[in-house]
Amino acid sequence: GENVEQHPSTLSVQEGDSAVIKCTYSDSASNYFPWYKQELGKGPQLIIDIRSNVGEKKDQRIAVTLNKTAKHFSLHITETQPEDSAVYFCAAYTGGFKTIFGAGTRLFVKA
Amino acid sequence: GAVVSQHPSRVICKSGTSVKIECRSLDFQATTMFWYRQFPKQSLMLMATSNEGSKATYEQGVEKDKFLINHASLTLSTLTVTSAHPEDSSFYICSASGALGGRVLNTEAFFGQGTRLTVV
Numbered sequence: 001g002e003n004v005e006q007h008p009s010t011l012s013v014q015e016g017d018s019a020v021i022k023c024t025y026s027d028s029a030s031n032y033f034p035w036y037k038q039e040l041g042k043g044p045q046l047i048i049d050i051r052s053n054v055g056e057k058k059d060q061r062i063a064v065t066l067n068k069t070a071k072h073f074s075l076h077i078t079e080t081q082p083e084d085s086a087v088y089f090c091a092a093y094t095g096g097f098k099t100i101f102g103a104g105t106r107l108f109v110k111a
Numbered sequence: 112g113a114v115v116s117q118h119p120s121r122v123i124c125k126s127g128t129s130v131k132i133e134c135r136s137l138d139f140q141a142t143t144m145f146w147y148r149q150f151p152k153q154s155l156m157l158m159a160t161s162n163e164g165s166k167a168t169y170e171q172g173v174e175k176d177k178f179l180i181n182h183a184s185l186t187l188s189t190l191t192v193t194s195a196h197p198e199d200s201s202f203y204i205c206s207a208s209g210a211l212g213g214r215v216l217n218t219e220a221f222f223g224q225g226t227r228l229t230v231v
Contacts, residue, residue: 034219043117043204043222044155089154099145103154103170 002027003093006102010071019080021105024072025108032093033073035064037086044089048075050085080109113139115207117223124195124230132190133203139217144188145220146180149202153198161188185209195230202227 003026013019025033029076031052036044050057050064050073057064061080066073090102113161114137124130134144142161147155161167169175177199179191188207192199206220 036222039204041117041225041227043206043225045222046219049219098157098160101154104152106152 002030002092002100004090004092004100004102006090006105008105009103010106012108012110013080015080015082017080019077019087021075021088022072022103025092027094030092030094033066034091035075036089038089041084082109082111085109113221115221115223117205117226119226120224121227126196126230127194129191129193130195130228132203134188134223136186136207139209140185141209143208144182145206146190147204149204155204197230200228200230
């Protein structure tokens with residue numbers, strides 16, 4: 001089955017700097033890759049996603065890139081702000097409505 | 112986007128009692144709902160998948176009789192933790208996929224706010 005690995009587990013950046021979180025997946029049939037932000041005590045919230053027919057997608061300060069050949073995708077947050085501090089999960093959708101999540105990255109943005 | 116409401120957000124119960132958690136899709140038809148469990152500082156662990164009107168499919172290692180799931184309508188799924196014990200204390204999260212405004216949301220799962228269950 002699908003396996004999603006996510007790195008780093010913890011990331012600390014200075015306000016205004018960029019943050020990059022990387023994920024790899026194992027199942028070449030995966031075709032949809034969402035990213036979720038989870039704040040303390042809340043459910044995950046979809047922040048951006050990318051489908052396998054696209055290499056890059058951007059939405060204001062966040063962007064996601066996908067390399068199908070290498071089976072990895074990354075989340076890029078530019079001009080980070082303290083409110084970006086949260087846990088971020090990548091995920092891969094393998095069909096059958098099943099989504100496999102990465103282990104999560106705890107992002108700290110220091111003011 | 113689609114809205115999923117989960118209730119209650121927090122519940123404390125005594126050991127041996129049962130607790131019901133509700134997950135509602137407010138503005139779309141949730142043909143499929145998912146129940147996750149999340150331990151502190153860990154990722155989401157899928158417990159079961161339920162399709163409206165049929166029995167839930169449980170992941171390996173999840174006790175069916177312990178975690179009862181009902182998905183009787185296109186807008187509501189419930190998770191009942193039966194005879195709860197302290198080790199059942201956790202953060203439970205639901206998500207839903209389905210159709211919104213004629214558009215099929217096959218791959219976009221929308222999450223509820225989560226329920227913090229504490230068994231004392």
